[in-house]
Amino acid sequence: MSDRHISQHFETVAIHAGNTADPLTGAVVPPIYQVSTYKQDGVGGLRGGYEYSRSANPTRTALEENLAALEGGRRGLAFASGLAAEDCLLRTLLAPGDHVVIPNDAYGGTFRLFAKVVSRWGVEWSVADTSDPAAVRAALTPKTKAVWVETPSNPLLGITDIAAVAQIAREAGAKLVVDNTFASPYLQQPLALGADVVVHSLTKYMGGHSDVVGGALVVNDEELGEELAYHQNAMGAVAGPFDCWLVLRGIKTLAVRMDRHSENAEKVAEMLTRHARVTRVLYPGLPEHPGHEVAAKQMKAFGGMVSFQVEGGEEAAVEVCNRAKVFTLGESLGGVESLIEHPGRMTHASVAGSALEVPADLVRLSVGIENADDLLQDLTQALG
Numbered sequence: 001m002s003d004r005h006i007s008q009h010f011e012t013v014a015i016h017a018g019n020t021a022d023p024l025t026g027a028v029v030p031p032i033y034q035v036s037t038y039k040q041d042g043v044g045g046l047r048g049g050y051e052y053s054r055s056a057n058p059t060r061t062a063l064e065e066n067l068a069a070l071e072g073g074r075r076g077l078a079f080a081s082g083l084a085a086e087d088c089l090l091r092t093l094l095a096p097g098d099h100v101v102i103p104n105d106a107y108g109g110t111f112r113l114f115a116k117v118v119s120r121w122g123v124e125w126s127v128a129d130t131s132d133p134a135a136v137r138a139a140l141t142p143k144t145k146a147v148w149v150e151t152p153s154n155p156l157l158g159i160t161d162i163a164a165v166a167q168i169a170r171e172a173g174a175k176l177v178v179d180n181t182f183a184s185p186y187l188q189q190p191l192a193l194g195a196d197v198v199v200h201s202l203t204k205y206m207g208g209h210s211d212v213v214g215g216a217l218v219v220n221d222e223e224l225g226e227e228l229a230y231h232q233n234a235m236g237a238v239a240g241p242f243d244c245w246l247v248l249r250g251i252k253t254l255a256v257r258m259d260r261h262s263e264n265a266e267k268v269a270e271m272l273t274r275h276a277r278v279t280r281v282l283y284p285g286l287p288e289h290p291g292h293e294v295a296a297k298q299m300k301a302f303g304g305m306v307s308f309q310v311e312g313g314e315e316a317a318v319e320v321c322n323r324a325k326v327f328t329l330g331e332s333l334g335g336v337e338s339l340i341e342h343p344g345r346m347t348h349a350s351v352a353g354s355a356l357e358v359p360a361d362l363v364r365l366s367v368g369i370e371n372a373d374d375l376l377q378d379l380t381q382a383l384g
Helices: 010-016 058-071 082-093 108-121 133-139 162-171 222-235 241-251 254-274 292-298 313-323 372-383
Strands: 075-079 099-103 124-128 144-150 175-179 197-201 215-219 278-282 305-310 339-341 362-366
Touching: 010 058, 010 254, 058 075, 058 215, 058 241, 075 082, 075 222, 082 108, 082 144, 082 197, 082 215, 082 222, 099 108, 108 124, 124 133, 133 162, 144 162, 162 175, 215 222, 254 278, 254 305, 254 372, 305 313, 313 339, 313 362, 313 372
Parallel strands: 099 124, 099 144, 144 175, 175 197
Antiparallel strands: 075 215, 197 215, 278 305, 305 362, 339 362
16 A cells, blocks of 8 residues: 555645655655666666656655645656746647636746747737636637646635636646645645646745745646656756755645644734725635635635735835835745745736736735734834
C-alpha cells in the first residue's frame, strides 16, 4: 500500500505521503539527493528508475508523491517555478490555432505568459468573468482547448464555482485548469470538484516560509500525466532537490499555518470593513462578498489573502503600503510573515491597459501568522 494511503486525514497525509524513512539509515526525513547522474546496473539497467536528475530525482519524487496525495490526484510534477509549470502545461495541452479562456482577474505573470509569450506561438485567448458560468460558456469557441481559473483570484479575491465551470468545460471538450495557489489543497481540492489540472506556485503557502521558489501540476488522468512528464523532461524546468526538500518541509505544517492565516485574515477583513478610510474590502469570508456562498461550499476556510480599496486614490494606497511596519512591503505571498503591496505598481503592473487592469486604489495583503492584535494595530496606524 502506498504511503499516501496511510490516512484520509489531510494533516497526516501532509506529513507522511512521500516521506518514507530512508532505507539505509532510517532517517525520517527524505535525504537531499544533490546529484546529477546515477550509476547504472549495466547498459539500460536503471537502479530505481533513476539515470539523470532532469528526468527524475529521489527528493523530487518524494515531493511529487506528496503533492499528488494532497490534491487527491494520480500524478504530481514539481517545477522550478509556478510559471515554469504553467508554461509546460500550455505547451502540452495546446497547439497553434487553439484557444484558451482566461479569467478577468489573474496573476500578472500568468497574463504576461498568455499575452506576450504563448500568443506569439499562435495560441488565441479571450477574457471572461469566471465567477459567472454563463460568461465562461459565452467565451467558448470551437477552438477552445482549456479554461483557466484562479479561485480565489489574484488580487481581487473573486470566486469561481469550480464544479459548474468544470461541467461547462467538459461539455465543450476543453480542460479545466485551476490555479489553487491562494487556497492550497488544505482549503480546496479542485480535482474532486471536476477540474482536470491543478496548478500551484509552491513558492507561496506550500513552501510557506519565503525561502524557496517552485511550481507544481497535479492531474488525475494518467495519460495526461505521462504527457506532462514527457514535456517536463524535454523542456527541463524541473525543481532542484534542495528546493523540493524545502517545500516538503513546509508542507508538513501547511494545515496549522492555513488555519492561522485564515483566522487572522478574517479579523483583518472585519476590522477593515469598519475603517472610515476603507471604501471596499475584498475577502470571500465576508457575508457580503458576492462569492461567499460558493466559497463556503467548496472551501474549508477562506484563506489568508485580503485586498481593500482606500479613499484618496492611488497615492493614498501607496502611502498605506509605505507606512506599514509589521506588514512587510514586498511581492509574493503565503509566507508566515505578513506582506503588503500595491498590485497596480507591483505584481500586476503587466496588466495595465488590459481587461485585467486592477484598481489604482487597491492594496493587497498576505496576512501572516503573527499575533492578530499586532497586525490590526499596524494597519490602523498605516491607514492613519
